[in-house]
Amino acid sequence: MTIFIIQILNSLFYAAVLFLIAAGLSLIYGVMRIVNLAHGSLYALGAYVSAWVVGGAVGHAMSGALGLAGALLLLPIGAVVIAAVGALIEPTLLRPLYRRPEEYHLLITFGLLMILEDAMKLLFGGTPLSAGSIMDSMGSIPIGRLLYPTYNLVVVAIGLIAALGLWWFIYRTRFGVILRATSQDRRMAAALGLNVGRVYVQAFAIGCFMAGLGGAVVVPAQAAVLGMGVEALVLAFVVVVIGGLGSLEGALVGALIVSLVRTAGIQFFPEIELAVLYLIATAVLLIRPTGLFGRA
Amino acid sequence: MTAMTTTTATADTGGAAFLRLLIAATAILVGLALLPAVVDPYQTVLLTYGLVMAIAALGFNLLLGYTGLLSFGHSAYFGTGAYTVAFIVRDLGAHSMELCILGGLAGTVLVSALFGFVCVRHTRIFFGILTLALSQVLWSLAFKFFWVTGGTDGIRVAYAKLTLLGGLVDFAGPGSFQRFVFAYYYYVLALFTLATVVMWVIVHSPFGKALQAIRDNETRASFVGISVRRHRWIAFVISGAFTGLAGILWVPLNGLTTPDVLYWPFSGEIVFMSVLGGFRTFAGPIVGAVTFNYLKTAAVASTEYWQLLLGVVLVTLVLLLPSGIVGTAMRLVSRWTR
Amino acid sequence: MSLLETIHLKKYFGDTHAVDDVSLVIKEGELVSLVGPNGAGKTSFCNVVSAYYTADSGTILFKGRDVTRDSVTARVKAGIARSFQLVNLFDDLTAFDNVALAIFSREGKTRSMAALARRDSAVTGEADAVLGQFGLAGKRNELARSLAQGERKLLDVALAYALRPKLLFLDEPTSGVSTRDKGQIMDTIAGVVRGEGITAVVVEHDMDVVFTYSDRIVVMHQGAILAKGTPDEIRTNEEVAMTLIGAAGPDAFTQRSDHARG
Ligand SMILES: Nc1ncnc2c1ncn2[C@@H]1O[C@H](COP(=O)(O)OP(=O)(O)O)[C@@H](O)[C@H]1O
Numbered sequence: 079m080t081i082f083i084i085q086i087l088n089s090l091f092y093a094a095v096l097f098l099i100a101a102g103l104s105l106i107y108g109v110m111r112i113v114n115l116a117h118g119s120l121y122a123l124g125a126y127v128s129a130w131v132v133g134g135a136v137g138h139a140m141s142g143a144l145g146l147a148g149a150l151l152l153l154p155i156g157a158v159v160i161a162a163v164g165a166l167i168e169p170t171l172l173r174p175l176y177r178r179p180e181e182y183h184l185l186i187t188f189g190l191l192m193i194l195e196d197a198m199k200l201l202f203g204g205t206p207l208s209a210g211s212i213m214d215s216m217g218s219i220p221i222g223r224l225l226y227p228t229y230n231l232v233v234v235a236i237g238l239i240a241a242l243g244l245w246w247f248i249y250r251t252r253f254g255v256i257l258r259a260t261s262q263d264r265r266m267a268a269a270l271g272l273n274v275g276r277v278y279v280q281a282f283a284i285g286c287f288m289a290g291l292g293g294a295v296v297v298p299a300q301a302a303v304l305g306m307g308v309e310a311l312v313l314a315f316v317v318v319v320i321g322g323l324g325s326l327e328g329a330l331v332g333a334l335i336v337s338l339v340r341t342a343g344i345q346f347f348p349e350i351e352l353a354v355l356y357l358i359a360t361a362v363l364l365i366r367p368t369g370l371f372g373r374a
Numbered sequence: 375m376t377a378m379t380t381t382t383a384t385a386d387t388g389g390a391a392f393l394r395l396l397i398a399a400t401a402i403l404v405g406l407a408l409l410p411a412v413v414d415p416y417q418t419v420l421l422t423y424g425l426v427m428a429i430a431a432l433g434f435n436l437l438l439g440y441t442g443l444l445s446f447g448h449s450a451y452f453g454t455g456a457y458t459v460a461f462i463v464r465d466l467g468a469h470s471m472e473l474c475i476l477g478g479l480a481g482t483v484l485v486s487a488l489f490g491f492v493c494v495r496h497t498r499i500f501f502g503i504l505t506l507a508l509s510q511v512l513w514s515l516a517f518k519f520f521w522v523t524g525g526t527d528g529i530r531v532a533y534a535k536l537t538l539l540g541g542l543v544d545f546a547g548p549g550s551f552q553r554f555v556f557a558y559y560y561y562v563l564a565l566f567t568l569a570t571v572v573m574w575v576i577v578h579s580p581f582g583k584a585l586q587a588i589r590d591n592e593t594r595a596s597f598v599g600i601s602v603r604r605h606r607w608i609a610f611v612i613s614g615a616f617t618g619l620a621g622i623l624w625v626p627l628n629g630l631t632t633p634d635v636l637y638w639p640f641s642g643e644i645v646f647m648s649v650l651g652g653f654r655t656f657a658g659p660i661v662g663a664v665t666f667n668y669l670k671t672a673a674v675a676s677t678e679y680w681q682l683l684l685g686v687v688l689v690t691l692v693l694l695l696p697s698g699i700v701g702t703a704m705r706l707v708s709r710w711t712r
Numbered sequence: 713m714s715l716l717e718t719i720h721l722k723k724y725f726g727d728t729h730a731v732d733d734v735s736l737v738i739k740e741g742e743l744v745s746l747v748g749p750n751g752a753g754k755t756s757f758c759n760v761v762s763a764y765y766t767a768d769s770g771t772i773l774f775k776g777r778d779v780t781r782d783s784v785t786a787r788v789k790a791g792i793a794r795s796f797q798l799v800n801l802f803d804d805l806t807a808f809d810n811v812a813l814a815i816f817s818r819e820g821k822t823r824s825m826a827a828l829a830r831r832d833s834a835v836t837g838e839a840d841a842v843l844g845q846f847g848l849a850g851k852r853n854e855l856a857r858s859l860a861q862g863e864r865k866l867l868d869v870a871l872a873y874a875l876r877p878k879l880l881f882l883d884e885p886t887s888g889v890s891t892r893d894k895g896q897i898m899d900t901i902a903g904v905v906r907g908e909g910i911t912a913v914v915v916e917h918d919m920d921v922v923f924t925y926s927d928r929i930v931v932m933h934q935g936a937i938l939a940k941g942t943p944d945e946i947r948t949n950e951e952v953a954m955t956l957i958g959a960a961g962p963d964a965f966t967q968r969s970d971h972a973r974g
């Protein structure tokens with residue numbers, strides 16, 4: 079029973095991280111119709127930056143000067159940095175390509191992926207980087223006869239808050255209305271006097287922020303390693319395909335499904351755990367190409 | 375604009391143009407055949423890799439350039455070819471390269487027929503994601519079933535175990551590596567030539583025209599009576615078979631097959647090659663693959679951060695030279711001659 | 713003998729009754745004009761019969777056989793071809809290749825990949841002949857996208873014609889071209905169609921053209937058939953005149969025909 083609860087908690091933790099990544103991917107696709115192959119790498123970069131900042135600060139601070147609260151406050155820096163990177167990428171690399179076929183969108187983001195992957199190697203080296211001090215100092219809570227890291231629960235909470243916040247943002251604010259209008263009909267939005275260019279930068283930056291946040295929250299629990307982004311991207315793909323490209327609710331449900339299947343998979347069918355996920359994505363695309371929540 | 379025309383224009387300019395094409399192709403072929411005599415063996419090996427990848431890109435581009443479908447999962451067919459050869463050599467104890475080719479092609483045709491059947495139900499980005507997802511099924515299987523596939527270590531296939539031309543050429547005894555390098559270069563060159571001719575005929579056949587029609591205007595294609603999905607499927611299988619052949623030929627050269635050739639970034643490299651050369655031209659993917667191979671080798675040799683270098687090249691290419699090397703060259707030539 | 717018969721054919725888009733209970737018989741060999749104000753459902757009717765849209769209800773009989781559920785390609789193979797109101801070509805292929813492709817398809821050769829397309833002299837000969845018939849011989853090697861609007865319109869028709877259909881739908885073959893070219897295009901089309909004995913349904917706004925070339929006229933309004941009859945019958949139909957040009961009287965069409973365009 080205890081094991082079962084821990085498995086559920088683990089998959090919720092995993093779902094929260096996946097949701098953050100996939101929601102960003104989906105948001106960018108929904109608004110700009112761009113599938114960002116570098117999205118996973120942005121997530122990884124967010125992880126590296128956060129781990130580096132927190133690790134560096136912990137290392138330099140006089141013992142006790144930087145408490146847990148301080149480290150936690152530093153953690154989201156990764157997300158902010160990635161948002162800034164996104165705000166830089168959109169106008170320089172993506173904007174010239176909107177009129178071109180989508181092959182070029184895939185290609186340029188693939189090029190970006192190559193650059194980012196090596197940039198991380200260049201900046202942070204090959205050794206894994208973690209912000210484990212946060213996880214350690216948060217301790218654990220007892221579940222049944224076992225101890226479970228408190229930090230994992232915090233991540234689940236962050237995932238939930240992010241989902242609610244994003245929902246509120248998209249459906250309840252003026253900017254959300256503009257975002258949705260632009261995503262539905264770009265030319266109409268432009269005709270109505272909306273500054274589509276600005277909406278695109280903002281949407282892309284928010285999407286990147288989500289990816290960066292995913293990286294930031296994961297890094298106290300799992301070290302940032304090279305290649306984690308490339309791996310995460312395909313999983314995020316599976317999530318958005320199941321949920322529906324461009325759908326926020328879809329990203330949430332998709333993340334839950336994927337992480338539950340993975341948890342079950344690792345337990346019961348470890349060899350084909352990933353294959354099953356990709357096959358589910360394939361099946362969804364065949365039966366319901368718009369995903370569970372996508373618009374037609 | 376001009377780059378767009380090149381896939382079709384060659385077919386319609388009559389006998390003189392065909393003769394010129396034939397002369398140019400023969401000249402290139404003769405040049406390629408003489409090359410090992412003047413360059414060192416390392417360069418020969420490098421070029422062999424380039425030609426192998428050219429076959430892969432040629433196959434890939436039947437879908438992208440001629441049918442309008444961007445596959446992000448061609449690693450699956452390259453990898454299937456490669457792994458089938460490894461299985462044949464390791465588990466069946468076969469030595470004949472021709473047997474490996476036949477078996478490998480059968481394997482790829484099977485897999486690409488199955489995957490293609492599923493994927494051609496969609497176009498555009500959904501097609502891309504489907505191809506990617508399915509290729510990752512294979513990758514994860516190769517990765518996880520290590521007792522069959524060797525996991526990340528892969529499967530070794532020693533060239534010395536193989537024979538060419540039904541046993542006529544083998545690589546036993548001293549100095550065998552040198553002999554292998556030369557013999558295998560000509561072997562690959564012959565198959566590359568064959569593949570290129572076959573592909574050229576295909577894209578200029580009624581079937582190839584139908585694919586281009588589907589690419590340009592799917593709706594109208596069905597209104598002239600072309601069964602769009604069926605044609606896409608056939609194109610998919612041919613495309614997979616070519617890329618599979620490349621995977622097959624790559625194994626003895628590399629001596630080892632690993633899950634890396636099934637992983638999706640490798641599919642990205644194949645896309646990269648085709649765009650580098652120019653996917654709207656017939657020769658583009660060939661030039662792109664050979665160039666990419668040199669580029670990558672040079673980048674790997676000069677820096678640990680070769681991916682970064684290639685990424686910058688790709689980004690620059692997409693932004694500044696979207697019609698690729700051959701496309702741009704053709705545009706320059708046509709401006710020059712006008 | 714009836715070639716095409718639609719029985720209670722319906723196609724709705726929400727509240728829009730694009731095709732509303734249309735029962736119509738097209739006889740073999742006739743040239744029928746389909747007229748009506750913008751949004752009357754003319755294109756939708758062509759779309760349903762050619763399988764571009766699936767019918768909500770009703771039946772389509774072609775040569776006496778129920779084809780209502782047949783696919784686009786099945787109907788093309790059966791002998792129904794069409795052109796498009798908005799030109800619909802293979803833009804990156806030459807004019808010649810556009811037509812040749814239709815012929816290859818008709819001959820069931822689009823899956824042959826072992827021979828060069830331009831070496832098939834039967835097909836290339838016919839493709840050149842068709843281009844000649846439509847006055848496009850000089851544009852043979854030009855890309856479809858680089859042709860002038862009138863030429864594109866003709867090529868669109870030539871593509872459908874090259875399929876040697878039994879029944880040919882031409883959706884506004886003269887829209888978007890100058891009045892001078894209009895007559896020429898219609899002359900070409902009518903000449904070819906009548907010469908081959910093809911049954912044709914032509915959607916057309918210009919009533920001068922309609923009265924000149926049609927055997928029979930069908931008038932649509934709000935998805936339904938308002939009237940049908942010979943040019944003389946339609947010319948004197950006051951209801952039709954009111955619907956089409958908002959005026960009645962004996963000379964309504966000849967005086968105001970230029971207003972009928974939509
Ligand atoms: N695909 C569609 N979706 C929604 N409404 C449509 C569609 N096609 C046609 N309509 C509607 O059906 C009606 C008839 O249109 P159409 O057949 O194009 O008329 P016509 O060709 O006579 O001008 C119009 O009101 C049009 O808006």
Ligand SMILES: [Mg+2]
Nearest residue numbers: 754755756797
């Ligand atoms: Mg119309």
